[in-house]
Amino acid sequence: MAVKVNCLNPIAACGMELLPDTYEITDNYADADAVLVRSASMHDLELSDKLLCVARAGAGVNNIPLDKCAEKGVVVFNTPGANANGVKELVVAGLLLASRDLMGGYNWVKDNASDENLAKAVEKQKKQYAGNEIAGKKLGVIGLGAIGAKVANIAVRLGMEVYGYDPFVSVDAAWGLSKYIKHITNVEDIYKECDYITIHVPALPATKGMLNADAFAMMKDGVRILNFARDVLVNDEDIKAALASGKVAKYVTDFPNPAIAGTENVIALPHLGASTEESEDNCAIMACKEITDFMENGNIKNSVNYPNVNMGVCGDTARVTICHKNIPNMLTQFTGVFAKQGGNVSGMISQAKGEYAYSILDIDKVPTEDDINALLAIDGVIKVRAI
Numbered sequence: 001m002a003v004k005v006n007c008l009n010p011i012a013a014c015g016m017e018l019l020p021d022t023y024e025i026t027d028n029y030a031d032a033d034a035v036l037v038r039s040a041s042m043h044d045l046e047l048s049d050k051l052l053c054v055a056r057a058g059a060g061v062n063n064i065p066l067d068k069c070a071e072k073g074v075v076v077f078n079t080p081g082a083n084a085n086g087v088k089e090l091v092v093a094g095l096l097l098a099s100r101d102l103m104g105g106y107n108w109v110k111d112n113a114s115d116e117n118l119a120k121a122v123e124k125q126k127k128q129y130a131g132n133e134i135a136g137k138k139l140g141v142i143g144l145g146a147i148g149a150k151v152a153n154i155a156v157r158l159g160m161e162v163y164g165y166d167p168f169v170s171v172d173a174a175w176g177l178s179k180y181i182k183h184i185t186n187v188e189d190i191y192k193e194c195d196y197i198t199i200h201v202p203a204l205p206a207t208k209g210m211l212n213a214d215a216f217a218m219m220k221d222g223v224r225i226l227n228f229a230r231d232v233l234v235n236d237e238d239i240k241a242a243l244a245s246g247k248v249a250k251y252v253t254d255f256p257n258p259a260i261a262g263t264e265n266v267i268a269l270p271h272l273g274a275s276t277e278e279s280e281d282n283c284a285i286m287a288c289k290e291i292t293d294f295m296e297n298g299n300i301k302n303s304v305n306y307p308n309v310n311m312g313v314c315g316d317t318a319r320v321t322i323c324h325k326n327i328p329n330m331l332t333q334f335t336g337v338f339a340k341q342g343g344n345v346s347g348m349i350s351q352a353k354g355e356y357a358y359s360i361l362d363i364d365k366v367p368t369e370d371d372i373n374a375l376l377a378i379d380g381v382i383k384v385r386a387i
């Protein structure tokens, strides 16, 4: 039966073209085996028994009910780093927007475009829009993942003094950081010392409202805040108060909401970070490859709720994949099912991530319905698939 793929957001064609010709694109979410999504919220959607995987063409997965998916054996992927350059470049624009009154100047010229003496008027008016340079200023980067690390590195090259904070930094990201970045172990040092602060952490219970009144109170007067990560990371009321008092000079955000969008000295963009042709292509390609490898071979790469497991390409043998709880004695029970029928398990791999685990078994004969039912009957087994 054809694999049915439903797109909850438009996904770039160069990715969709990578899906095997046998796959069918369906408008019917409830009938899909695989779902592709960008920022559409899935929290209120039912997870059908048929659904096997969700691929988020992007980084943030706060629009997807990860635990609910894991409980139902739905593997959720994202595309780490695929849009990081797009966001990094917009953050550079954000640093400049926070420093020079480009918007004010642009609007003034537009409003006076028909003035015959415009050239002369410009020279009189321009002092209204004077600003600062970023070179030599201190930039604090909170979160040194795919985006934060790129932002930190380019800021060094733009002449900024960069402070970086990430208690969970990955080895790969750490290897890629410029040696000129000051390693900060207490985020308060960023609050106290930096002229610009940019936040690049996921929206999690632990990071929600991270930039709040207590944090602003520690900051320098006239600090400029950049948020290209998620609105919930910054407390709306607290930043409004900090803007009103002048503690925060500018707030540049990619996540406007009615509470802050119209506030003076807020520069709000309509979530444009990853909206470049290049990022959209990169994300679509990675997401479609993840879905294909999962559907065809059962392999999991870049999952956020199940472990990464790679058993290579499915060969002549039959393959069974099992989403299950990470509890004792599962593997002997799996092999026991096939041993009972005299079947040979020629390969097996199993990995766990937190409460959940995923196993792939290669067996020398196609599993029967009884085999599948016997696997499903094992306590802790969530989903079984024969490829």
Ligand SMILES: NC(=O)C1=CN([C@@H]2O[C@H](COP(=O)(O)OP(=O)(O)OC[C@H]3O[C@@H](n4cnc5c(N)ncnc54)[C@H](O)[C@@H]3O)[C@@H](O)[C@H]2O)C=CC1
Pocket: 058, 059, 060, 061, 080, 081, 083, 084, 087, 142, 143, 144, 145, 146, 147, 148, 165, 166, 167, 168, 169, 170, 173, 200, 201, 202, 203, 206, 207, 228, 229, 230, 254, 271, 272, 273, 274, 275
């Ligand atoms: N504006 C836009 O269009 C986009 C926004 N984003 C947002 O940016 C976030 C980061 O994206 P990536 O860098 O690609 O993700 P990533 O997963 O590569 O990096 C996140 C980093 O945050 C760190 N972190 C987690 N909790 C932290 C804490 N309490 N303090 C300091 N660091 C902490 C992690 O260790 C990790 O290194 C995404 O979760 C998403 O919300 C991502 C892509 C596009």
Ligand SMILES: O=C(O)C(=O)COP(=O)(O)O
Pocket: 038, 039, 040, 057, 058, 059, 060, 061, 083, 271, 273, 274, 275
């Ligand atoms: O990748 C992310 O986390 C983003 O915020 C990008 O979202 P989008 O794909 O542009 O809707």
